[in-house]
Amino acid sequence: MATEWNQAGEDSAAGTDEISATAITSEPPTTAGWEQAAVAMNSVLQLSIPMLMKMEFDAHDPLFIDFRYRAFAWSTPLSAFPEDAVLAGLQTQPTDLEAGLLFDLPGQPLDGLLWLIGLNSFHGARAPWLAPNERYKLSRWPNLTQHRHTMRQMQMLAVLGNAYVSAGELADMAGVDNSEAQSLINALSLLRILNRSVQAPAAVVAAPQATKRESLFSRLRARLGR
Amino acid sequence: MGAGKTTAIQAVSEIDVVSTEASNSERHLVDKPTTTVALDYGEILVDGEEKIRLYGIPGQRRFDFMWAILKRRAQGMVLLVNNDAPDPVAEMLAYLDDFRELYDRGGVVVGISRSDIAPEPDLATYADAIALAHAGKVVPVFTVDPRNNDDMRMVLLALIANIEMRALFATVERDAI
Numbered sequence: 001m002a003t004e005w006n007q008a009g010e011d012s013a014a015g016t017d018e019i020s021a022t023a024i025t026s027e028p029p030t031t032a033g034w035e036q037a038a039v040a041m042n043s044v045l046q047l048s049i050p051m052l053m054k055m056e057f058d059a060h061d062p063l064f065i066d067f068r069y070r071a072f073a074w075s076t077p078l079s080a081f082p083e084d085a086v087l088a089g090l091q092t093q094p095t096d097l098e099a100g101l102l103f104d105l106p107g108q109p110l111d112g113l114l115w116l117i118g119l120n121s122f123h124g125a126r127a128p129w130l131a132p133n134e135r136y137k138l139s140r141w142p143n144l145t146q147h148r149h150t151m152r153q154m155q156m157l158a159v160l161g162n163a164y165v166s167a168g169e170l171a172d173m174a175g176v177d178n179s180e181a182q183s184l185i186n187a188l189s190l191l192r193i194l195n196r197s198v199q200a201p202a203a204v205v206a207a208p209q210a211t212k213r214e215s216l217f218s219r220l221r222a223r224l225g226r
Numbered sequence: 227m228g229a230g231k232t233t234a235i236q237a238v239s240e241i242d243v244v245s246t247e248a249s250n251s252e253r254h255l256v257d258k259p260t261t262t263v264a265l266d267y268g269e270i271l272v273d274g275e276e277k278i279r280l281y282g283i284p285g286q287r288r289f290d291f292m293w294a295i296l297k298r299r300a301q302g303m304v305l306l307v308n309n310d311a312p313d314p315v316a317e318m319l320a321y322l323d324d325f326r327e328l329y330d331r332g333g334v335v336v337g338i339s340r341s342d343i344a345p346e347p348d349l350a351t352y353a354d355a356i357a358l359a360h361a362g363k364v365v366p367v368f369t370v371d372p373r374n375n376d377d378m379r380m381v382l383l384a385l386i387a388n389i390e391m392r393a394l395f396a397t398v399e400r401d402a403i
Contacts, residue, residue, distance in 0.1 A: 145368045204395075216276075
């Protein structure tokens with residue numbers, strides 16, 4: 001879908017309605033879901049070059065990303081993130097640090113968007129940029145005070161913070177479906193906070209001790225109502 | 227001082243927090259009228275029998291005799307760091323060194339307060355500093371608002387999840403020696 005973007009220039013007060021720039025790449029219309037967006041964003045993050053991105057949707061205002069500042073602007077709040085949004089167009093444009101702003105800064109932190117797109121792409125299958133025989137370990141935790149998450153995800157993060165595991169091993173240790181473990185791995189890799197290894201051996205975890213009591217985590221979780 | 231530990235305990239405690247405060251003699255460093263000089267104490271009743279005891283201990287080094295006592299008995303620690311302090315990353319690393327035993331068994335979570343006022347250093351900077359100083363061990367680091375119940379409950383749950391998981395892996399390492 002060809003779209004003209006006008007460069008925002010030096011006027012940082014330009015609203016997103018006025019944003020336009022010469023499209024360098026554009027993607028044809030696609031079906032519902034975030035896979036295409038995830039692949040495009042992963043590619044940009046891997047390149048680590050200043051880039052702008054514009055996504056257009058059937059039922060939402062356009063979403064603008066400025067990778068220079070790891071920020072985005074979108075009228076749809078992340079609390080109402082549309083898991084089945086229909087992406088109608090995606091454009092990227094290289095930029096430089098001196099170029100004008102795409103939207104008023106600070107914008108919203110990009111990590112929140114990466115988290116949700118990562119979790120909601122590929123329907124629990126491995127993201128295409130990940131390899132089949134890898135194990136993973138966190139390089140740092142995601143900022144959970146800013147990301148909507150489940151207690152199962154927190155338990156999986158505790159595993160990933162302490163050992164290299166594959167998606168299947170993670171699912172076993174945390175007692176979740178493979179798809180749920182893989183979705184989390186996809187999101188963490190998109191956030192660039194996951195170490196990947198094909199050499200890391202399988203982690204060995206102690207067999208749970210026979211006990212009449214649930215773990216303190218489980219009991220506290222129940223107490224705190226989560 | 228000033229990172230919000232008294233407020234944080236108040237946010238999660240199920241009893242009225244017992245606070246021991248006195249006039250702040252370092253008002254030129256942190257502008258608040260009082261500061262913790264002994265302990266803050268709170269509790270969470272987990273079930274009918276077990277409590278989680280919460281202690282807020284002062285960060286000034288003249289109270290490090292208190293740290294030694296709690297290090298021996300505490301299962302874990304939430305280290306609150308004030309992001310608009312002069313060198314918060316160095317402060318965090320110094321405390322991680324002081325509480326190495328807890329850190330080694332996964333019993334540390336770092337909460338960065340006031341990041342809304344002072345957005346730098348960011349979380350990646352803290353994580354990189356930890357990785358450089360303590361390769362191989364990942365410490366959960368989050369931005370927190372100590373007044374926010376949800377934030378502090380999440381931090382507590384992350385701490386316990388990390389302690390329990392580290393223990394599972396450590397048991398195997400210990401048995402293998």
